[in-house]
Amino acid sequence: MSDRFRLTLGQLNPTVGDLPGNAAQARKAWEAGRDAGAQLVALPEMFLTGHNAKALLRKPAFQRDVLTHLEALAAHCADGPALALGAPWVEGTQVYNAYLVLIGGKIAHRVLQHSLERGSDFDAAPISGPFAVAGLRIGAPIGTDGWTGDVAETQAETGAELLLVPNAAPHQRGAMDRRLNHMVARVIETELPLIYLNMTGGQDELVYDGGSFALNPGGKLALHLPAFDDAITHVDLARGAEGWQIVAGDLAPQPDALERDYRALVVGLRDYVTKMGFTQVLVEQAEGNDTALTAALALDALGPENVRQIAPPAKGTAHSALRDSLAELGTKVSDDSLAPHLRGLMLRASADAAGEMLLTAQNKSAAAIGQAAMPGDFNPIKDLYQTEVGDLCRWRNDARRDWMLGPVDAMPAPSQYSPEDSALDGVLRILLNENGTVGDCVAAGYNQQSAREAAEHISISQPQTHRSAPGPQLTAMRAPYPTAARWRDAS
Template sequence: MSDRFRLTLGQLNPTAGDLTGNVALARDAWQAGRDAGAQMVALPELFLTGHDAQGLSQNPSSQREVVAQLEALAADCADGPALALGAPWGEGGKLHNAYLILQNGKIAQRVLQHAPAARALFDPAPISGPYAVAGLRIGSPIGADGETGDVAETQAETGAELLLIPNAAPHLRGAMERRLNHMVARVIETELPVIHLNMTGGEGETVFDGATFALNPGGKLTLQMPAFDTAFAHVDLERGPEGWRIVESAFAPQPEALERDYRALVEGLRDYVAKTGASKVLVEQAEGNDTALAAAIARDALGAENVRQIDVPLSDNLHAALRDELAALGAEVSTETLTPPLRALMLRALADDAGEMLLTAQNKSAAAMGTVAMSGDFNPVKDLYQTEVQALCDWRSNTVRAWMQGPAPSPTPDTEEARAEDAILRILLKGGGNVDDCVAAGYAPQSAQRIAERIAAAKTRKGPTAPGPRLKAETA
């Protein structure tokens, strides 16, 4: 029995619903592992279908297609390392979140998620035991199963020598620290080395941040892959008197909080554009930090040559003519009321004519208080309060990174009024507070009442909004 094991980790970016494309990525990863002399190649949770392919997971014919794709992939990868990847798995009339191990031309072993996260599509399953690859017994708590100790401890007690935890964990503020704390806890409980393998890339409003890492017993970090980038890592394990240990490898520097947020917005926009089949975007040329930041994100994501920014001047004659037409129909409309929808119609027509995706640029503060926004296809700043937009504009205007592709924005300074508004909004929106709570926190009663009334009025007329990258949990 060998005392050395090489594991290739694929921190990759699948596309929801694209089984053929995802299989091709898996096959490339397997080839990279084979070339590196690996005994096993591992890919993240739900890699085959992509994490957000809900309809695909639940459709019986699609479930059969999943099995067919897995069997064909196993046959293609028979002569070389084992290949482990996540996929939905139908069994006994139930649908499970599974981790499949392809060996010797077949689906040789499978692990089922024990306790799916709240609101997940999948059914719970009994705790799966470890599986063996080239003499190494591996336990794989899937996704949420790695956040508590039950599955990992059971797998350790039944012979696991390594914990490989495949995940599709999104970028949310503070999530990386929580993730690391969970994995340290698994190491302490089991006294086994742990690898947390994460997905990267954007899918809808979710951005998976990668940042795969590994820990040895005692909690020592032995591998840190980059955040947000697709990457491979060839990880060596050696067996000594105390069991298997991970050999120290590369340590990619990790971005600080503001850079994490900005990078998530860039990756989210890039993949939303690419995965919906577009290549170019249109952004309105307007004053303010929202538009400045949205344009900077778009240029960094797509390249300046794929971003068009235009001003939409509306003449007094056009306003007058439209007001007259509406008046003839019995509707009295002011110029202030008429301008936003007119601009939106013109931008939509220009974008559609050029085959471009139309970006909205409206922050969370403005949306909560009912400010009318253009209806676009995607809103890169949707999950940012106005002061957070300011902070990211300032950061981007003073920062240079190799992955940036466009000029920096020119931010306008924030104001005491904006800071106070955001603080009140956080109390009312995030904390579930009321006007009295705002006053108790030191804010003017008139300001708190005005903002509360605007929030209430906005809720009564709230319509569909453009999607945008999610940076905070739903209650934040």
């Protein structure tokens, strides 16, 4: 039995529903592993279908198409290393989140997810045991199976010598530290080396941030891949008197909190545009941090040649004509209330005529208190409070990274936010992020009347917020907003 094992990791970016494209990426990773002498090539959770393919999982035609692609991959990869990748697996009426191991032209092993998140579209399966590749027994806790100890401990007790955790984990603030803590706990509990493999890329409102890593027994970090970047990396394991150890590899520098947020917005915007079939975007040219940051994100994501900015007139004959028409119907409106809607119509017409995606630039604070937003297809700053927009403007002004496609001077000098802006954001964080009450805001030192007004605005603006353009998530999803009455009752 060999005392060396080479594993090729594919930290890659699939597209939901694109089975041919995702299978082509899998073949490319497998060929890289074959050429490097690997025994196993591993890809992340649900890689073949893309993660979050909710609308497709229960469709029989899609299920058959998945199996056809799996069988074709198995045939292609018959002579060379094993290939492990995530895909849905159907047994009768049950649909499982599976990790499938292709060896010798067939699906040789199936690992099925046991622990499910609330609201999961999959069915829960009994805990799967380890599988063997070239004499190495591997346990594979899939996704949330790795967050608690049951699955990993069972796999260790049934003979696993290595834990491989395939995941599709999106960027959220503080998520990398939480992942490391969970995986260190699995290593300590099982005394086994562990490899955590995450995917990359944006899909709708989620941005998968890569950052895959490997831990040796005791919890020492042996490998850390870059955040957000695609990577095909070869990992060596060596067996000694105390069992298998991961040979130390590169520890890629990890971005700080502001850079992680900015990069997530860039990747989310880039992939939403390209995966929707667009190449170019239109951004309103206007004063303020919101449009400045949106334009900078677009430039860094797509390059100057694919970003167009125009400034439609704020007022004019079109405003007056529409205002007069509404007045004839008994509705009195001001030019100021009409302006966002007419600017949006002008921008929409211009974007449609040029085949561009129209970007919205509205921060989370403005949306929460009901400020009118220009309609658009995607809002890159949707999950940023107004003070956070200013912080990222300042960060972008001082930063230059190789992955930025925009010019060095893409960002104009940001305007300063006021103490009132900071206070509003503090109140909104309590009401929205923490699901707190007006009383909680007062206890934190904020003005009671201001907190009441913010709560009322949130309640009134909920329908508009839920209909707004999608945008990258930077914070954990919360339950729907409670009513203003709930906030008042608890104030």
